[in-house]
Structures are given as C-alpha cells and as structure tokens.
Amino acid sequence: MNRGSASASAGLLGLYHPGTSWLHRRGAGSKAAALAVLGLAVVVLRGPWWALGLLAGIVLLAVSARLPVRTTTRALVPLLVTALLVGGYQCWQRGWATGVEIAADLVTVVLAATVATATTSADRMLDALTRALGPLRRVGGAPETVALAVGLMLRAVPALMRTATEVRDAARARGLERDPRALLVPAAVRAVGRARATGEALAARGIGD
C-alpha cells in the first residue's frame, strides 16, 4: 500500500491522498479530460455489460492508484448502499438489466471522480484550472479567481459531509433526529457560515487579490 496510509484517510471525494503511482504523476488536465470522456461513455454505451465493463476498468484504475484499501472502501460504503438501493428499485420497476446498469454507472462515475481528486493535489488542480480558464482573460475575467472557487468547491466536499454528520449528531442528542428541520436548516446555515468564513480567510491571507 501507499505511504502514509496510517495517517491519511482518503475520503470519498475531495481529499487528496499523496503518492507516487502513475496516476499521481499524470497532470490534472488529462485526468479532467478522462473524466469528461468517461461521463460521455457512461451515457452513450448502454446495457449492463458495458456498465460492468466500465466499472471494472475504474476499479482497476483505483487499485493502480494505490489508495489505502481500508479507508477508501469504508468511505465508499454510503455510495455502495445508495447504488444498491437505487439499483434494487430499478430492478423491481424496470428489470435487472436497467437496475444493474444504473447502479454500476453511479459507482463508476463517483469512484472515477474520487480517484481523480485523491491523486491530484489542490495546488496542481488549481494550476490546471487556471490554465484551462485562461481565455476568460480576453473578456475581462480572472481565471485565478474562478479556478480558486472551483478548486475550493471540490475540496469543500469532505468538510460539508462532516458538517452534515455534526448536525445529525446534534439533532440526535436533542432527540430531534426525525425532524427534517433540525437537520436541513442548521446544515444550510453552517454551510453558508463556512462559505463566509472561507471567503474571509482567503481575504485575510491575500489569496485571490
């Protein structure tokens, strides 16, 4: 397994796991392009066998990225449960072929995005985004600022998931776990609060000036 597996936990999406695999060495731009092609392939190639084939390919990619197996698998559990539920429902409603295809496609796309973000540091991602958004300068835009916003959005995913967990725990502690208002309202308020705090932190550090 890769170094640092004891100290770092590769989250489901948005957390970088350092390493030296061939995927870590690839540029962020090529990974983004590959993700786009995969997204297209998932839509164009129909049928359960294609879906399972793509999923097998992505699993092989994930293995070759040498992400820590235990933490990555644990992080994928909610996705797998969702895929099982959605796939099961589709099997019941539209037959096994559709159910398998939808479940496999869901896991394929999210796993691919996880592998891309887990093997690309935020710094390299920002550099790639800034380069890709270069044409914005011609219309008076600021590629660095837009890239920073996109990069932060991707990296905010683990923080938002943590916020959701904290809110759920707080609701449970007060016996309100079945009240959607006790879950959704504080989660939204905290997400907005975090966005404001992030903006202030960036301003204080002179990032994006």
Next chain:
Amino acid sequence: MIELRDATVTVRSDGGVRTLLQPTTCTLTERRVAVIGANGSGKSTLARLVNGLVLPSTGTVRVDGLDTARDGAAVRRRVGFVFTDPDAQLVMPTPVEDVALSLRRTVPAAGRDVAARAVLARFGLADHAEVPVHALSGGQKQLLALAGVLAVQPAVLVCDEPTTLLDLRWRGVVDELLDSLEQQLLLVTHDLAAAARADRVLVVDDGAVVFDGEPGAAVAAYQLLMSARPV
C-alpha cells in the same frame, strides 16, 4: 509601522448607525503590541482594520505607508492575520495543500510542494503534512494556521486571540512561537501574561482606546475596568 488617524468603524444596524470603533489615532512602532479589553469592546475591529479586513468608515489606516483602503492587496501581502478559530482559517483539506495555497503567490509551481513541506517541518508539522486538517488537534491547527500565514513572511502579524481555544500546553507553544518572531506583532488577547510581555498595550473599552501605555499600567487599568460587573 501601523498608523491610525481618526479611524472610525460604523455599521448600519436596526435602521440606525452603530459605532464599533470611535475615532482612534495612534502610531504603533513597537515590535510587540498587545490589545486587551472585554468581549465585544472593539478589539477585533481594531485588529481587522490593520490588514484591511475591515475598512475605516472615516479616517485612515496605514501600514508602512500603505493605505488599507487604497492599497488593500499590498497591505494584505505585508500583514498576516491569524483568527481565533483555526477552522475558520484553514481552507484546504490537508496541511501541505493549505500551506501550498499560501505559497502560490511567492513560489513557482515546480517547487511549491517542497517549499510547503519545508514550512511544515519548520513548525514541527512535517509528520502531519497529509493528515486531514479536521483530524489535527486544536493546537496543531493553530500552529498550521500560523505556518500558512508566516510562510509568505509578512512584515506584520496580527493575531486575534490566537490562544483562546487552546489548552495550557498548546498555549505555551503558540506563545513561545509568537515571542520568537522577528515580525511586528499586534496581539489581541485575554491572556494578561501574554499582554505583560508586550512593549506596549492598548486597552479597548466600548469601542475606544481608553488606555495606551506600558504593560503594567495597562493591565492594572484593564483589571480596574473589569472589576465592575457586566451590565
């Protein structure tokens, strides 16, 4: 050098105007300046004026001759700011990425990762470079926040109650680090021992600097103020 000339801060509130900082004039040239005062007295507003996070409603604030209203970006390059809660300051998921974010302005892409790791090593966080930030202790997070700010070597460091959330051990670590800095330090604090180590102390109360002088007298003035029960 930090200069405030008749600087005020007001905000609109409930249809009226609320004054957060009354006209303040002072020139801070000392290496260690502490700001003490009650909760809500205007200490943080004063601190935020210095790196342009808050702009004066009237008057001016200058740092080394740069006007925070006119030269905001240049001021923020000279003045680092550390918040009370490091969770508000750390925006990337791992320490190495967060420090690298600070270094984007000063270090070319090719050497940024190595430079970020060198900064972490300097602050004793090398072993935590890739640990998720949320898994760090409060003290480690505050140390990381300081590392991210000091990585770009600001001329002035403003710290808004940097040890308030820390246990005694981490408070000692952060205090020691702040005491060892070459930068001019403006420290907002409730820690009177830390204030006593400053060269000059401002006591803020109800949006005004009510005492400005040497630490012993300033701490005594603050304790006298605080002897009254809160209203």
